[in-house]
Amino acid sequence: xxxxxxxxxxxxxxxxxxxxxxxxxxxxxxxxxxxxxxxxxxxxxxxxxxxxxxxxxxxxxxxxxxxxxxxxxxxxxxxxxxxxxxxx
Numbered sequence: 001x002x003x004x005x006x007x008x009x010x011x012x013x014x015x016x017x018x019x020x021x022x023x024x025x026x027x028x029x030x031x032x033x034x035x036x037x038x039x040x041x042x043x044x045x046x047x048x049x050x051x052x053x054x055x056x057x058x059x060x061x062x063x064x065x066x067x068x069x070x071x072x073x074x075x076x077x078x079x080x081x082x083x084x085x086x087x088x
């Protein structure tokens with residue numbers, strides 16, 4: 001696969017993930033984690049410079065939850081399949 005083709009493929013995958021998140025869907029990537037959108041309600045915040053209370057509007061935020069396999073890998077643990085073989 002050429003660099004141009006791989007770049008186009010990555011862009012296509014990212015666009016699909018973005019489109020799903022815009023619709024409020026959860027995107028699960030096996031052995032990696034899940035991306036989801038959560039709603040945050042209106043609340044009162046504080047300006048750190050002045051200490052003045054400031055209303056924060058309700059909004060949607062993206063959240064990533066790593067899989068157990070990803071957590072183990074980043075902490076240097078060997079991840080195995082159910083049959084005892086090393087997971088890729």
